[in-house]
Amino acid sequence: MDISVVVPTYNRAALLAETLDAIIAQSLRPHEIIVVDDGSTDSTAEMLATKYRDLVTTCRIPNSGDLAARNAGLRIASGNLVAFCDSDDLWRPGFLQAMADLWAAEPRTRVAYADFTILQDGSDTTARKFDAAPPGYWDSLRRVTPDGSAVFDSPIVDRLIRFQPFFPSCLVADRLFLLDIGGWDVSVGRIIGTDFATALLLAEHTPFGVVPQPLVQIRKHAGNYSADVQAMNLGDAVILEHVLQRRPSLIPYAAAIRNSAARRRADALHIAFSRQDHAAVRRIYTQLATPQREWRTTLKLGVSALPQPLSRFLGGTLLALGSWHARRKLG
Known part of the structure; x- marks a missing residue:
């Protein structure tokens, strides 16, 4: 099985x-390694032309975004x-072999994803992304390889709407x-978390493969948006x-999609408040649907609307009280 x-990459020479x-x-x-240089202005081109000249195929395009x-x-x-x-992430040595084994066991597979951990400040966390899924998320998987790939x-669209x-x-x-369905969905432009639209599209097709081993390290750093949960929630x-507006196939999921979008915005508001980013709290509140404007959210808006010294003081007090109450419940 040949795997390209x-x-x-964009300005990631380091x-x-x-x-x-x-x-x-x-x-x-x-089978081949294709590096698509998305209009980098750093030393990416020179590095590829020297160190990796005989190892990769380079394709340079005007800056157009990752999709x-x-x-x-x-x-x-x-x-x-x-x-x-992505040009800042890392594969463990067995990633491609695990994928080849899955396809050998189930040749009809359309797509497959492996589990991952987070690499931050040079240290790999032990938390696996798949473990964070809500109860029942992995139900109905059909195991196809001895090491647990399934x-x-x-279709799992409803699951992705709840958790990605x-x-x-x-x-x-x-x-x-992937070519037949149009590749990566570029219609979303450069909204933060643009790959979510493609994942939702892929989730409509089966067999949809899952490799449970954490064979990828996703790097979090100042230069990528995936490190910012608040921004990711708003983008999602x-x-x-x-x-929902563009795909008729998603109409049966309309209520779940709207509820998920509303929940993500509410979560973003609470994160903004915890950061004491009161301008963001005010901005996000205007985007909330009425059911999400419950008393806690409205209280946070009220605090965020006060002059800055007072909003920061009261905001810090509310956060401290919330932390104290959470510790009491745990204790």
């Missing part, structure tokens, strides 16, 4: 080498399968299938509403 690897080295070191050799860069790589890939890895045989555990650097897809809310 697509690496979109991190890209480690990403490429991890791909080259895979226990299953990739367009992934699609550019997809169009020139030639493997049976195509894998994607597939969903029915899938990340672009963990994805492998049947190349022709916009994307949910966007895809």
Whole structure:
């Protein structure tokens, strides 16, 4: 099974080498490595032309965003399968082999995602993303390999609306299938968390594979939006509403989509308040639906509307009281 690897990158010369080295070191050799340089202005081009000249294929495009860069790589890939890895993330050595084993066991698989951990400040956390899923999320998986890889045989759109555990650097897809459905959904533009729209599209198709081992490290740093949960929640809310308007196939999920978007905005407001970002609290409140404007949220808006010294003092007091109350409940 030939697996092409697509690496979109923009001004990540300081991190890209480690990403490429991890791909080259895979226990299953990739069919090809395609780096799509999305108009970088740093030393990316020079590094690729020297250190990796004989190891990767470079495609340079005008700066168009990560979705367009992934699609550019997809169009020139030639493997049976195509894998994607952002230029700041890392694969463990067995990632591609685990994916090949899944397809060997269930050749009809359309897409598959592996579990991941977070790499922050050079340290890998032990928390696995899949473990954070709500109860019942992984029910109905059909196991296909001895090491636990499995597939969903029915669409899982409803599950993704509730909780999104899938990340672009963990994805492998049947190349022709992905081309046939249009590749990555670029209609969302450059909203934060743009890959969510594509994950929702992929979730409509089966078999949908899951590799439970945490074979990917997702790097969190100042240069990526995925480190900002508040921004991700707001971006996901916009994307949910966007895809509902564009995809008739999602109409049966309309109520769940609207509820999820509202919940994500409310969560973003509470995060903003905990940061004492009172301007964001006021801005997000205007986007909330009436059911989310319950008394706690309205109280936080009231505090955030006060002059800055007072809003910061009262905000800090409320946060301290909330923390004290939570400790009492636990104790």
